[in-house]
Amino acid sequence: MSDLNEPILKVEELRTYFDLAEGTVKGVDDVSFSLSENEVIGIVGETGSGKSVTAKSLVGLIDKPGRLAGGRVFFKTPEFPERQKGGYLDLAQLQGDEYTKIRGKHISIIFQDPMTSLDPLYTVADQMTETIMFHQKVDEKEALDIAVKMLDKVGFSNPRERVHQYPFELSGGQRQRVVIAIAISCNPEILIADEPTTALDVTVQAQILELMKDLQAEFKSGLIFITHDLAVIAEMSDRVMVMYGGKTMEYTDVFTIFEKPMHPYTHALLSCIPRMDQKDQVLEPIPGQPPMMLNAPDLCPFLPRCPRKLERCLKELPSLIHADGHYIRCFNPITNGVSHG
Amino acid sequence: MGEEKDMNDSGSKVLLEVRDLQKYFPIKSGFLIQKTVAQLKAVDGVSFTIDKGHTFGIVGESGCGKTTIGRTIIRLLNPTGGNIFLEGEDIAILKERSLKQYRQKMQIVFQDPTSSLNPRMTVGQTLSEPLLFHGMVRSKKEVEERMSQLLSSVGLKPYHVDRYPHQFSGGQRQRIAIARAICVDPSLIVLDEPTSALDVSVQAQIIKLLKELQGKLNAGYIFISHNLSVVRYISDRVGIMYLGKMVEKGDTNEIFENPMHPYSKALLAATPIPDPKTRRKRKELLSGQVPSPINRPTGCFFRTRCKYAMPACEKEYPQMVRIAQNHSVSCHLYSLGEPEKIVEK
Numbered sequence: 001m002s003d004l005n006e007p008i009l010k011v012e013e014l015r016t017y018f019d020l021a022e023g024t025v026k027g028v029d030d031v032s033f034s035l036s037e038n039e040v041i042g043i044v045g046e047t048g049s050g051k052s053v054t055a056k057s058l059v060g061l062i063d064k065p066g067r068l069a070g071g072r073v074f075f076k077t078p079e080f081p082e083r084q085k086g087g088y089l090d091l092a093q094l095q096g097d098e099y100t101k102i103r104g105k106h107i108s109i110i111f112q113d114p115m116t117s118l119d120p121l122y123t124v125a126d127q128m129t130e131t132i133m134f135h136q137k138v139d140e141k142e143a144l145d146i147a148v149k150m151l152d153k154v155g156f157s158n159p160r161e162r163v164h165q166y167p168f169e170l171s172g173g174q175r176q177r178v179v180i181a182i183a184i185s186c187n188p189e190i191l192i193a194d195e196p197t198t199a200l201d202v203t204v205q206a207q208i209l210e211l212m213k214d215l216q217a218e219f220k221s222g223l224i225f226i227t228h229d230l231a232v233i234a235e236m237s238d239r240v241m242v243m244y245g246g247k248t249m250e251y252t253d254v255f256t257i258f259e260k261p262m263h264p265y266t267h268a269l270l271s272c273i274p275r276m277d278q279k280d281q282v283l284e285p286i287p288g289q290p291p292m293m294l295n296a297p298d299l300c301p302f303l304p305r306c307p308r309k310l311e312r313c314l315k316e317l318p319s320l321i322h323a324d325g326h327y328i329r330c331f332n333p334i335t336n337g338v339s340h341g
Numbered sequence: 342m343g344e345e346k347d348m349n350d351s352g353s354k355v356l357l358e359v360r361d362l363q364k365y366f367p368i369k370s371g372f373l374i375q376k377t378v379a380q381l382k383a384v385d386g387v388s389f390t391i392d393k394g395h396t397f398g399i400v401g402e403s404g405c406g407k408t409t410i411g412r413t414i415i416r417l418l419n420p421t422g423g424n425i426f427l428e429g430e431d432i433a434i435l436k437e438r439s440l441k442q443y444r445q446k447m448q449i450v451f452q453d454p455t456s457s458l459n460p461r462m463t464v465g466q467t468l469s470e471p472l473l474f475h476g477m478v479r480s481k482k483e484v485e486e487r488m489s490q491l492l493s494s495v496g497l498k499p500y501h502v503d504r505y506p507h508q509f510s511g512g513q514r515q516r517i518a519i520a521r522a523i524c525v526d527p528s529l530i531v532l533d534e535p536t537s538a539l540d541v542s543v544q545a546q547i548i549k550l551l552k553e554l555q556g557k558l559n560a561g562y563i564f565i566s567h568n569l570s571v572v573r574y575i576s577d578r579v580g581i582m583y584l585g586k587m588v589e590k591g592d593t594n595e596i597f598e599n600p601m602h603p604y605s606k607a608l609l610a611a612t613p614i615p616d617p618k619t620r621r622k623r624k625e626l627l628s629g630q631v632p633s634p635i636n637r638p639t640g641c642f643f644r645t646r647c648k649y650a651m652p653a654c655e656k657e658y659p660q661m662v663r664i665a666q667n668h669s670v671s672c673h674l675y676s677l678g679e680p681e682k683i684v685e686k
Binding site for chain 2: 046047171173174201202203204205206207209210228229230231232233234235237254255258268269270272273274275276277279281283284285286287289290
């Protein structure tokens, strides 16, 4: 990739498998991407495409029966200098507690439902100062000051009083603002947002998206934005990775994805979303069902629904190839003139 | 198309006329002796009409009353006030026994097919129950014929008849729920967020199926959703709700291209569009949040968040006025329009 500045995160051939009694589910199977400072990468895909598992794998939140089955997650960080290679630490090699030095401090994650990521029994102040005191050398009073400052940043009016409220006293949008405040409180280099606005109403979603854009621009952090909503992806991302069946299908800049997608799946996905800005639109649904992930064959996961399949697709799995920063996994890509503009 | 002038024109193409519909939920308090301390006005004076074979879309954010409207119209909930004329008959006042013949004409599809289908009933049992209840089939052979015809019309195979809901994917389950709704030849189907639990690729299949079935059955749809893009795609007319009131209604293209109410404008502006070129720099964002439905502001409910709010807005709730042929809005900014007449029958 011809990035001007060195990426802060390089994910290479990441694989996360789940060993179940019935067989193996390859939740993430060969995902690669990189993220630079001050860049927003959107990961889009349907249920079960592996986008959340990718996010959790990056921050070491995969629990049994899941396991990291392969790949490297190179992260530029001052932590563990003795274990670094070429200025990068391979997060996939970290064991147990070691992750706590990274998670929350250098890489933060925001989940979909703020009611489950906040503890209902503790005040906002308790939950914020816990994170701040764990990662920074400050006492309780200083931590509270940082918490208040962060709440102010995420748009709370009179944060000094509201910091002592419990989650149930806040609306859904405000709760998500608290989660964002906790996530950015240690000024992380990377923020991962996993469907952060899916549980919110559209007017509140617009507020939160605007807030995240502002904060990202201010802190110049890298943002990995995960959603199933292509419209939100278009709104937020610089580059987009399209996932299907646990694999990266296509990965390039946001304008190319929406105007000249090369992968048949990306193309089909764009043709089947209703658009508010278009009159008398014709939808072209993708026939068939999303793939079964259990003991999936080593073939392109989109094969059963693909209108462009070749003989070759029935025999082998295409690898992720790239030209001019456009990554694609397909033997028969669309190479000319399909526009979704 | 649905003209409100034709409302009193009986025997017309009007399928459903909802007039000043109200549904209040009492809020009770007290130990041992429960007293009603307040009313939650979930639906507060909503009127609209649907023509045969047409779709009326209802959009709004959580808590605006859109689901309650759907459930009250088909009498899953009893209305507090107002009229519901289905093919000319006011079903709002009918007692349960006389309502039975209308039950067959009104069906509903819920958001989550996993909870709306009985996990212990096969597809065949689920689909034959309404047919037998309404006496629409006479012999076992007739049931089987009807069943395979129904399954193929929703894109399932005849051999699916003996399977249980857990053996299907989410999209297929929603197809079964749709088959159950259409099996009794209803003239009105309430679709309450029917695609919200589905992935986009499957959502498109279901929307297309619903459109095809409407062409065949000539049924009227009430399509309830928070997703403006889907509503625009499927609806002929649209109503936008805020805190139990319909603030604007009209032809779909008119509403989406020329929204008048400040809330409609904000709602449309907040909806992202899947095109990175249209990415807006700084949108007109609504600040604050929806007030509590138990304690709504005086006057216009939207005035606390409306940037055009003026003194008149505090005093009374604006009347619904017609500002164009098929476009009505309830806002003091447009109160010079012709008041929407309610014609007594």
